[in-house]
Amino acid sequence: MIGIHTKIEDLVKADTNMIVFFNKEKTDFCCNGHMTVEEVAKEKNIDPIILVRKIQDRIDTGNSKAKEIIDLYDFKELRIGEMIDSILIDHHKKERDLLFEIDPLLNKILSVHFARHGEELMKLHSLFADLKKELEEHFVKEEEITFPLMLENESLSREVIKKVEELETDHEEAEDIIKEIIELTDWFKVPKDACRSYIHTFDLLEELVKDVFVHIFKENSIMFEKFRNKERK
Structure with a gap:
């Protein structure tokens, strides 16, 4: 389950479509992949619950479409x-x-x-x-x-x-x-x-x-x- 303590790198490992999402959000999922959703939200000065919902929406949308071709x-x-x-x-x-x-x-x-x-x-x-x-x-x-x-x-x-x-x-x-x-x-x-x-x-x-x-x-x-x-x- 995705929550505010979920690590960014774990989201990318679980769903490669998140690479596209984090690129658009200008979120560093590479060297800062250890950061949690809550830490990213704090850095961006937004509500972590809102960021969790955006991530979940992206995953739900991605699951209904063809996966990005990233191996x-x-x-x-x-x-x-x-x-x-x-x-x-x-x-x-x-x-x-x-x-x-x-x-x-x-x-x-x-x-x-x-x-x-x-x-x-x-x-x-x-x-x-x-x-x-x-x-x-x-x-x-x-x-x-x-x-x-x-x-x-x-x-x-x-x-x-x-x-x-x-x-x-x-x-x-x-x-x-x-x-x-x-x-x-x-x-x-x-x-x-x-x-x-x-x-x-x-x-x-x-x-x-x-x-x-x-x-x-x-x-x-x-x-x-x-x-x-x-x-x-």
Whole structure:
């Protein structure tokens, strides 16, 4: 039963449609998934009972429609090695491709629309550069250090746990940058005089951000949690 003490991450685990809901509500379900409905409501300065009702309405609506195509249900059942393979294929590759595609487009619209939107686009350009650096370095740390350590160590060592905690810190830093991007663009709203390239760039940025949110949630709330708990069983 959903109540004010229900954790955000538990709602997402139980119903992947909640990802869409929390994105629209601008609620961090990744690094702050441990927060309860009551804590989120307090942060947003709203009645927690009203938020519970909104969540229940979303779940009821979602149950009457086709589920969003997000494979959290299947992901939860995978072994650690299979989870790592899924992260590499479904998120690292996709996000690298999106970063590569967005970079020149953002430079293009900064140049073309500088006269009218230079201040916002220069700030966005800087934030994107920070995010790109953060993600690319994070990918390498996962692929070359932490994921191999997770696969090689049957028992939990302090070294491996420390590396996992470092990745969680990386996630928080990436999320902080993303929150600035979302606030700056008002969730990727384009100006009235936006050209096709402008619109396409913002669409790709939104796609990247949504994928990073799911990526972080899978690691923090499912894979890392399962890895930490494997010796307790």
